Amino acid sequence: MDFSLPELLRGLSNPVTLFGHFTYALLIISMLMRSMVWLRVLAVVSGSCKVIYRAFFLVDPVSVFWEAIFTIVNIIQLILIWYYQYRHRFDAEEKHFAEQMPRGIDRSSIRRFLALGTVTALDPDMEMTRQGQAVADLTYIAEGIVKVEADGKLLAICGPGDWIGELSFLSGREATATATVVKPTRVIRFNQQRLHTAIARDAALRRTLETALNRNLAGKLTRSNAMGAMPG
Numbered sequence: 001m002d003f004s005l006p007e008l009l010r011g012l013s014n015p016v017t018l019f020g021h022f023t024y025a026l027l028i029i030s031m032l033m034r035s036m037v038w039l040r041v042l043a044v045v046s047g048s049c050k051v052i053y054r055a056f057f058l059v060d061p062v063s064v065f066w067e068a069i070f071t072i073v074n075i076i077q078l079i080l081i082w083y084y085q086y087r088h089r090f091d092a093e094e095k096h097f098a099e100q101m102p103r104g105i106d107r108s109s110i111r112r113f114l115a116l117g118t119v120t121a122l123d124p125d126m127e128m129t130r131q132g133q134a135v136a137d138l139t140y141i142a143e144g145i146v147k148v149e150a151d152g153k154l155l156a157i158c159g160p161g162d163w164i165g166e167l168s169f170l171s172g173r174e175a176t177a178t179a180t181v182v183k184p185t186r187v188i189r190f191n192q193q194r195l196h197t198a199i200a201r202d203a204a205l206r207r208t209l210e211t212a213l214n215r216n217l218a219g220k221l222t223r224s225n226a227m228g229a230m231p232g
């Protein structure tokens with residue numbers, strides 16, 4: 001067989017060879033997709049074309065078998081994405097969390113993440129953390145208001161979309177402030193220890209949490225700067 005460049009270029013005039021190139025080009029294009037759905041869709045089209053190419057034009061049963069497995073795995077992954085996206089219903093607090101997440105984070109990892117949490121209602125005056133004491137939970141506020149104080153000074157007012165306990169979660173140290181519920185509040189609580197164990201085993205879960213915390217830390221910092229810049 002001649003593998004020279006001129007031979008390769010001559011082959012481009014042959015529709016069967018062109019079809020072979022097309023199947024690989026599709027696979028590479030699929031790898032360039034940022035959306036998981038498009039990546040899987042193009043991988044399925046590429047895999048199916050390759051099955052046809054290898055079965056009817058090159059006649060290579062081993063490749064046909066593995067390309068078929070490749071296609072089936074991608075179809076299953078697509079079905080799972082659609083299941084989590086359209087079929088699975090989140091409850092109100094979980095929905096609030098899911099809607100805050102960027103589109104790039106796939107719903108199945110959000111689902112796995114939320115499965116580790118417990119939705120809880122908190123009454124006014126309840127302390128979620130106390131400055132200088134250990135923090136058991138990382139808590140996502142879905143509804144309500146929480147004030148954050150340190151050394152008797154008000155640092156921040158937190159509300160829906162904010163986390164409480166992320167600093168101790170990230171540093172492994174005691175609470176930097178006292179967080180107290182102001183209005184009836186609904187939260188999703190995650191036991192910090194359990195969460196550490198879970199993200200150590202599951203990279204997608206870790207990314208989901210990091211994305212959520214990073215976004216909120218940036219938001220808190222922006223608000224804190226705005227408060228500091230206020231006259232008086």
Ligand SMILES: Nc1ncnc2c1ncn2[C@@H]1O[C@@H]2COP(=O)(O)O[C@H]2[C@H]1O
Nearest residue numbers: 129155156164165166167168175176177
């Ligand atoms: N300046 C701040 N702005 C918003 N939230 C804060 C601020 N300081 C502390 N917190 C929150 O209060 C929590 C107290 O416990 P942690 O230190 O674990 O995590 C802290 C944050 O969630």
